[in-house]
Amino acid sequence: MTTTVTASSGSHAEVDPGHPPTSTGLSNEKVAMWAFLGSECLLFGSLISTYLLFKGQSQPGTIGPDDVFDIPYTSVSSFVLLMSSLTMVLSLAAIQRGDHRLTRVWILTTALLGASFVAGQAYEFTVFVREGMNLRVNLFSSSFFVLTGFHGAHVTIGVLMLLSLYSLSMRGKLPTSKAETVELVGLYWHFVDVVWIVIFTLIYLIP
């Protein structure tokens, strides 16, 4: 095992057995996830800015948000996604306690809630298309579908990661010592949820 170092740099790392000391005390994976999420802020920021810059600029007479948005429906799917963040937290608490069965329950629930969100979005989009709004119609339609499409892709990737965690846990490859893996997937998941809150507020709720 690695030695504990009293380094003169002043970083007093709480060294987890099995992890070498890092300069910050955080694991490399955790720092990496935060860095990655920082860059994702710029990604979604650019997409959201594009949508907002196009607001009101579409050719008059073409389809607009008021024609298609169903706020009650989208509120329900937003709530579903929000709840999935709760279940994500519960799964992390469970694995940290060593309750692996419950970990799997909450991971699966999170994945299902996330999948429901994506399915709900997919259904919502088919309705929009039937109402005459496709990618090509105008500025609003292009920017709306691309923004929400990117978000939906991120949620889907999150669901895949959750199912992978589930599978690993089932095979006994996700012990409590690897709880941080769940924490990091959780970080990603919460980020994707926060992005949705921003999108829902700026795009759906604000007239």
Next chain:
Amino acid sequence: MAIVTPERSGSPALQQPLNAPVRFLRRPTGYTKGLWGWMTTVDHKKIGIMYSASAFIFFLIGGLEALLLRVQLGAPDQTFLRADTYNQLFTMHGTTMIFLVIMPLSAGLANYLLPLMIGARDVAFPRINAFGFWVFLVGGLFMYSSFFLGGAPNGGWFGYVPLSRNIPGHNMDYWAFGLQILGIASLTGAINLIVTVINMRAPGMSLMRMPIFVWMSLIAQFLLLFAIPVITVALFLLSFDRLFSTNFFNVAAGSDPLLWQHLFWLFGHPEVYILILPAMGIVSEVLPVFSRKPLFGYQVMVFSGIAIGFMGWGVWAHHMFASGLGPVAVSAFSASTMFIAVPTGVKIFNWISTMWRGKLTFTTPMMFAIGFVAMFTIGGLSGVTHGVVPGDTQQTDTYYIVAHFHYVLFGGSMFGLFAGAYYWYPKFAGRMLDERLGKIHFWLMFLGFNMTFGPFHILGLQGMPRRIYTYPEGRGWDVWNMVSTIGSFIIALSIAVFILNMWKNRKPQEVGDDPWDARTLEWTIPSPPPEYNFKEIPLVTSRDELWHRKYTEDEHGRSVRREVVAEQPKMEGTEVEPSGAEGNATPDHVDGEEAHEGSGEEHEEHIHMPSPSYWPLVTSLGLPVISYGMIYKTWAVAILGGVLTVASLYAWALEPATAPEDTPVHGPDTSGDDLEAVPA
């Protein structure tokens, strides 16, 4: 440029991992040699060499493109190149030099040096590191394949819409998808290096004790982290417009073409600081060594770099002064552009002060570093003149701008990178480059460079616009264009001298650890370094750690050589790691990184290095497959590429960073036969 790797001992029987049915599908071990060894390496040093070598080849290609452009423009009304060919060449010249030369050269140096400079054994995520390299290479090749598949990108390296949206053919699709692939390489590299520097510094290496090259590279990585997503979005929007007829840049639908410019330059301006900061870091390493004095104003150099990093986000619209933004916006960006010159100028003065009252030796790296200071000053001054908006309305889109950015990118970044190449070549390659040839390279390049780009200032002010494949007589541009063309061939000659120098010195030499009497940790280990870098992770007690081990100061503050090089002090509470079987089988940490701090040379540790892997290479291959499928709207191919990428990612994620079957690397003093029989 083959690296001589120390021979490892070990019985062949233990080289075959115990599972994996087919021989070549077996995970390569740390002993893998030859081409397969390079293709599966996760060693940051080999990856750095591959980045640098590939980038150098792209430099030759980009340079050839430039020579062709200069032949066409050497005289008025020439027909050497057709208009469309010219447009492809200037687009690819710019794209190549920025994305396939300067960025990967900086990445290569950072990859090689950052772990060494902070006292680490590798980067935080060695396989992601390899992935980043392969993605870069594959992305560059993908983009260049367009030459054979209907024509290279021809809309300029900046791809302004509506032109780039409407150009028929697939040229600009190769540009958009190619840059996306390269963006993935840069982004993963940025995350890797940020985590490495933040988290893996040797004990005692506080942030303000890090070598300045580490600082400048770190800031550049943060800029990449935040800038790449913006161009990613811009390129997606452009691709969707071109492939799926979305309306992002469709003027008829009400879109403003300036949206592209804002997105592009929000990336593009931080990008130029990404291009210059590592070279500034190199100069800040080289000047002190050959002045035998520390870098003047280290803290100011760090903070000015950080200031440039922040302020660089607030100047983007200075690329758009003539686009009709209105006097208020234009004034704001004029002010911010002028003020970013302050932290930049501060650096120039600190470099001069580093040399001041030093004891200067003019080795080749030193000459390139001084050349950087002189040439970058010129580029910086012309940059300030661009900030004067009314003047810029005359200067923008003319050769005066081309002069500016070649002075900062060639006279700046490339001179800095050549300084780094000559300075660290002995460390990477275990050979010294010839000083006489190096000086000939420098003077030829200095002369050729100024002959090529100096006249551009005049041509621009005389009204010659950019991106024109020909010009008529009677504009007064003939003489200076001819001078510039001649200069460009002198540059080419200087590069031939550089190649000759490497060729002449291709045989390994006994270089020693510290041929330059330098200041930083990479010069405490052999040249070239062993795979594990440091026998023992160093303990750092000051900035310029190596210098302080070699030298102390007299009462006047002058360096005095110590009789005995200071030993690395023992750390508190260290325990000697038994070289037994305990715990050696399982990888301790997901990234396989394991530092064995120890004391005393007599305990040869078993140093576990992360194992090679072919998954990074395989995963990277999926990306161009997706891209070809998308460009040609052959969805089956795109999906196949996606499946390949995702499946490889899964396989990669499930593979441990250090293969249990892999035997550890020995330190150099071991006789080599107390290999552990490691359980699978």
Next chain:
Amino acid sequence: MRRNRRLAALSATLLVLLAACAENAPQDTLKAQGPIARQINDLMNPVFIVAGLVFVLVQGLVLFAVIKFRARPDSPEPQQIHGNTRLEVGWTLAPALILLAVAVPTIATIFDLAREPENPVHVTVIGHQFWWEYRYPDLGVVTANELRMPVGRPVELTLNSDDVIHSYWIPALAGKQDVVPGRNNRMQLIAEEPGHYLGQCAEFCGDSHANMRAKAIAMTPQDFDAWVASQRAPSVKASPGTAGEAGALLFSQKGCGGCHTVEGVSEGTIGPDLTHFASRTTFAGSIYDTNDANLRRWLRDPQGEKPGNAMIIPGAPLTPDEITELIVYLNTLR
């Protein structure tokens, strides 16, 4: 070594000086021929001088250091100086103050140049790939390739494009402005002396970007009024028995009218309005002086002359005789 460095510095200086003594350069930005361009130069010239002084100072310091502090066999180890706070403050503040001194007049000039002009001639400039269209809404004139303007009076250009981004630039008179589709950027030109002022498109716009040139022709107010009158006058009709009759017939037979407007004859809008073609000194994006030889080159192979331009003659190829007839006809369109 010293000699080489001094030589390099000297030649660099010479280079800069030579810029001022350039041969005839009609698009020279440094030789202002109108008040706007002059105002720009009045701002830039001191800035160039300041930049030049900083250049001399910095390069001087570098050269001095390189010469004075080179290692000699007997030179001692240098003092390990780490920094000097007062110097840092000094060389932070001094450039900041200099830049402030540059920024203030810069911003003042930006706003001054953005002021609405008084009693301007209004012209709508439309950029096409690869030629300039000029419309005078108040005067009822439509022309191409050459911007005719009176001296001494501001000409306010409203810039439109119907395809990609271009940039309108007559260096002797003013800085450039981008011509962006969907936006109405505006700029002014003011000329003091009658004459021909050359310029060209300055934003990469496709294959023949290099061939999209511009020319402003400044005239005395009387000459300008006369020109306006002649442009508004009905065009010459090639009636039976006149010289251009055969060419007029070819003009419609070969499909020219599908792209080009000739008042009373055709209404095409893809190419320039040719109603008063023969009154222009240049054509085809001003890459050619208007003369028979150039017209022959152009009509023989417009794509070869100007790659990627929109002129694809429906009735191509034209025989040499047909070209001759068309040239005669075009010459009647005064």
